[in-house]
Amino acid sequence: MLNEDLLQTFKKCLSASELEEFFRHHHEMMQQEEERIRQALADDDLPALGHAAHKIAGSAGTPCLPLVYRLSLDLNEAVRIGHREQARTLAAQLLTARPKAWKMLVDRLPQRNPD
Amino acid sequence: MSSGTYSHRILVIDDDPSLLYLCATVLLKEGYQVDYAANQAEALPALEQNEYSLVVLDLNLPDGDGLEIGRRLQQRQTPFLVMTVRSQPAERLLGFESGAADYLIKPFLPHELTHRVRRILPSWEEQARQQNNSRVPLGRWQFDLKRQALVAEDGQMTRLTGGEFKLLAALITADGRVISRDRLSTVVAREEGGGHFRTVDVLVSRLRKKIEDNPRQPEIILTITGAGYRLEKSTDAQ
Numbered sequence: 101m102l103n104e105d106l107l108q109t110f111k112k113c114l115s116a117s118e119l120e121e122f123f124r125h126h127h128e129m130m131q132q133e134e135e136r137i138r139q140a141l142a143d144d145d146l147p148a149l150g151h152a153a154h155k156i157a158g159s160a161g162t163p164c165l166p167l168v169y170r171l172s173l174d175l176n177e178a179v180r181i182g183h184r185e186q187a188r189t190l191a192a193q194l195l196t197a198r199p200k201a202w203k204m205l206v207d208r209l210p211q212r213n214p215d
Numbered sequence: 216m217s218s219g220t221y222s223h224r225i226l227v228i229d230d231d232p233s234l235l236y237l238c239a240t241v242l243l244k245e246g247y248q249v250d251y252a253a254n255q256a257e258a259l260p261a262l263e264q265n266e267y268s269l270v271v272l273d274l275n276l277p278d279g280d281g282l283e284i285g286r287r288l289q290q291r292q293t294p295f296l297v298m299t300v301r302s303q304p305a306e307r308l309l310g311f312e313s314g315a316a317d318y319l320i321k322p323f324l325p326h327e328l329t330h331r332v333r334r335i336l337p338s339w340e341e342q343a344r345q346q347n348n349s350r351v352p353l354g355r356w357q358f359d360l361k362r363q364a365l366v367a368e369d370g371q372m373t374r375l376t377g378g379e380f381k382l383l384a385a386l387i388t389a390d391g392r393v394i395s396r397d398r399l400s401t402v403v404a405r406e407e408g409g410g411h412f413r414t415v416d417v418l419v420s421r422l423r424k425k426i427e428d429n430p431r432q433p434e435i436i437l438t439i440t441g442a443g444y445r446l447e448k449s450t451d452a453q
Contacts, residue, residue: 113326122236157321159231159233159321160234160237160322
């Protein structure tokens with residue numbers, strides 16, 4: 101769920117407050133994209149699903165969350181090749197995995213107030 | 216470690232706030248000036264108003280094609296670094312075709328960004344040194360002939376209209392000698408509905424507002440009563 105080495109790399113580059121601010125931006129964006137995924141699933145909108153997966157895969161903080169990263173890349177690929185059912189399954193897994201990974205990350209950033 | 220200088224100004228264009236924050240934070244620590252834009256609508260005015268040493272560009276912008284910005288940057292000879300997601304190899308190719316100096320696969324680590332920026336800027340600096348021949352010091356400004364603009368010490372760029380550019384270029388070429396209004400009206404004849412003395416006066420007035428500290432008491436573009444205008448020589452070749 102967490103890539104500790106990468107998290108350490110970020111910790112070396114950013115101060116505690118910068119790290120908190122960085123992940124706050126990341127979390128807000130993830131929440132927006134999760135909402136887009138829910139809407140895309142409801143609308144059965146495959147391109148929108150792919151777009152959200154693309155955004156999550158490319159977001160700066162995602163490598164710290166390897167499962168989320170892999171699911172978003174797989175989802176993007178499933179959309180690209182038109183595997184609708186596989187995409188829907190991956191999207192559901194992503195919606196479950198991301199908040200769990202975020203909670204683990206928050207535990208490593210003790211100064212953050214989880215929401 | 217700090218390897219940049221505050222003379223290098225970098226624009227980062229991406230709609231991911233966490234990525235913008237990360238880029239800005241690490242580049243500032245390296246000693247670069249950093250601006251950022253979340254979309255094309257924010258990026259285009261920034262590019263118009265400022266001169267950047269480098270642009271870090273995401274091709275997938277919410278309000279337009281990042282490649283279009285890339286083409287503009289290539290025309291302006293501003294180096295740019297394209298950011299793409301791993302699953303989009305075609306984007307990388309498109310980025311290079313549009314003239315990108317290099318690319319970064321998103322998501323990337325902070326060091327990757329700073330290493331690539333350091334690699335691009337020295338080679339760009341060599342180009343810039345060659346381009347400096349096209350710049351003429353003008354008071355606290357640099358008159359950039361290629362870009363038809365005035366560049367301030369902090370990199371802020373003020374665009375000139377065609378008429379303003381031609382008139383200023385004529386005064387600089389005269390190397391401190393007086394040029395008559397008649398001659399200047401010929402120079403700007405095709406611009407600004409020109410061809411009249413009044414047009415020359417209006418253009419001079421507009422230029423003074425752009426370059427003079429006090430346009431009412433000009434120290435750069437001087438009026439020589441009954442003769443025309445001349446550029447104060449001490450300001451044009453320091």
